[in-house]
Amino acid sequence: MGSQGKVLLVGDNPFHGISHLSQERSRVRGDTPTNPEYAARLIGLSVENGADGFMFSVSGTTLSILDILRKNGDNDGLRLYAIVPYAYEYVRLAGTLGGVPGLAKKLVREIVFSGNFRAVASGLNGVVRSDLASLVKTYLLYEVSRVKRSAGGKAKLESVLLHQLITDLCLGLGLDWIFKLYTEFLLKKGITPGFNTGNFALLVKKLKKWDIDLEKVAIAAPFNKVGFQMVPSKEECEKALADLPKPNVLAISILAAGYLKPQEAVDYIAGLPNIKGVAVGVSKEKHAVETFKLLKERLS
Numbered sequence: 001m002g003s004q005g006k007v008l009l010v011g012d013n014p015f016h017g018i019s020h021l022s023q024e025r026s027r028v029r030g031d032t033p034t035n036p037e038y039a040a041r042l043i044g045l046s047v048e049n050g051a052d053g054f055m056f057s058v059s060g061t062t063l064s065i066l067d068i069l070r071k072n073g074d075n076d077g078l079r080l081y082a083i084v085p086y087a088y089e090y091v092r093l094a095g096t097l098g099g100v101p102g103l104a105k106k107l108v109r110e111i112v113f114s115g116n117f118r119a120v121a122s123g124l125n126g127v128v129r130s131d132l133a134s135l136v137k138t139y140l141l142y143e144v145s146r147v148k149r150s151a152g153g154k155a156k157l158e159s160v161l162l163h164q165l166i167t168d169l170c171l172g173l174g175l176d177w178i179f180k181l182y183t184e185f186l187l188k189k190g191i192t193p194g195f196n197t198g199n200f201a202l203l204v205k206k207l208k209k210w211d212i213d214l215e216k217v218a219i220a221a222p223f224n225k226v227g228f229q230m231v232p233s234k235e236e237c238e239k240a241l242a243d244l245p246k247p248n249v250l251a252i253s254i255l256a257a258g259y260l261k262p263q264e265a266v267d268y269i270a271g272l273p274n275i276k277g278v279a280v281g282v283s284k285e286k287h288a289v290e291t292f293k294l295l296k297e298r299l300s
Helices: 023-029 036-048 060-071 087-096 100-113 117-129 132-151 164-173 176-188 200-209 234-242 262-270 285-299
Strands: 007-011 053-057 079-084 156-162 192-196 218-222 249-252 275-281
Touching: 007 036, 007 079, 007 249, 007 285, 036 060, 036 285, 053 060, 060 132, 079 132, 079 218, 132 156, 132 176, 156 164, 156 218, 164 192, 164 200, 176 192, 176 200, 200 218, 200 234, 262 285, 275 285
Parallel strands: 007 053, 007 275, 053 079, 079 156, 156 192, 192 218, 218 249, 249 275
Antiparallel strands: none
8 A cells, every 4th residue: 555655644634624616516416525425535546546544633524434444445554643632623512512511521421432441440530630641641542442443453543643733732831741641651552642733843842852752753744845834934844854863754734725736845845854754635536646646656
């Protein structure tokens, strides 16, 4: 499956509502990427043309997609990079469930009914002791179990990445214990800990300062020719990238929200050091074929 070079991943942004088709046409044909069946078909087609796996925020939508891939037998060797938590979903639920207390009750119920007794025990321990670390571990166990249950045993959960909002918030507040706890816990589970960030240069600097081994983590961050979303600057991000001990960066936003043509976007990525892989969203079958053929050709 896929390339022997950089890891080529299908991104999930189009599956959460971005579509180039009209609403009417989408309803008639059902070929909008927000339709899990169609999204699964796009992933399968991408894999046939060079993709290695799927990078996604863990949500009801993406879990449905994984479930379809498993049932269709399209999960064999699929490399998964899961992002948690799916901030939008939890904010929306908090608004409909009476705020954080209502959201917490729902999450506890879901953990209990998930049948993951290790998570249940850890969570109860955390509640009794008011132990935030135990609650974080409980949540991670819960999300990992959801992904594995939907994806099936033939897929490989390679990394769980902390969502950009949480990563950058904790980074700004200097909460080194969160990064250390997250890293140590996932490594013990045989999963590569990852961080999705919009502040790449600062994250690298802080991880070094906090003695977190950069060789053992994955980082998803924007990299593109025009510096779109590269904070504090394209030059600073490129410098931090070059200083890494090994390729562990998953480049996102490589097309700069559609500003760049695929060929020039890929040429830029191909010239960077320490890029482990890329994640690119696709919304049409033609797009899936052309994009991953190009990525495989240039980045393998």
